[in-house]
Amino acid sequence: MRKMLSSAVALLLLAAAPAVFAADYEVDTGHSRVGFGVKHMLVSTVRGTFTKFTGAIAIDDADITKSKVHLDIDAASINTDNAKRDEHLKSADFLDVTKFQKITFDSTKVERANANTLFVTGNLTIKNVMKPVILTVTGLTAEVKDPWGGIRRGAQASTKINRKEFGMTWNKAIESGGVVVGDDVAIDLEVELTKKK
Numbered sequence: 001m002r003k004m005l006s007s008a009v010a011l012l013l014l015a016a017a018p019a020v021f022a023a024d025y026e027v028d029t030g031h032s033r034v035g036f037g038v039k040h041m042l043v044s045t046v047r048g049t050f051t052k053f054t055g056a057i058a059i060d061d062a063d064i065t066k067s068k069v070h071l072d073i074d075a076a077s078i079n080t081d082n083a084k085r086d087e088h089l090k091s092a093d094f095l096d097v098t099k100f101q102k103i104t105f106d107s108t109k110v111e112r113a114n115a116n117t118l119f120v121t122g123n124l125t126i127k128n129v130m131k132p133v134i135l136t137v138t139g140l141t142a143e144v145k146d147p148w149g150g151i152r153r154g155a156q157a158s159t160k161i162n163r164k165e166f167g168m169t170w171n172k173a174i175e176s177g178g179v180v181v182g183d184d185v186a187i188d189l190e191v192e193l194t195k196k197k
Contacts, residue, residue, distance in 0.1 A: 022066065025193035027055030033190040034073060039182030041174060048080035057193060069107040069120055075100060093170035100127045126166040135159050143195065151195035158188045
């Protein structure tokens, strides 16, 4: 009986072992950036950020494919350093922030492309339209301890979306051909993570 009990305990400990390698982190918003860029008049790129966001990320270093990513972005926090343009971007022509306050991303799959790159597939929701996107994640650092005893790590991520697929279709033609606002939006993230205690 004692031998059976010992075996059962050993099996339970073995089954629980992978959880030791998983760690939960929060995005440190004060040291992170959610940015984007889009072509204007075919001659320049307008860049901006979202200044309010939160994120929860579970990283399993033993099996990176078991990691999870969740991001919440306050759509009304869009900032391109031009008040008139920002108001237009918040309007129904684009983000319609009075109706749709949040932009969200939830991962569905994580794959390792190489030693320094991950592909994180997930569902991006803008204006209640959900589309799959793939984030290319690079530079995931090892953990470091900050001077206050916290544990941190960082990474960069990027992807590209077509804004029209999310119901943002406003545009105007320009005389020389083309349109005022490009369809493709390049998204880039610089995240610093703090380990949950």
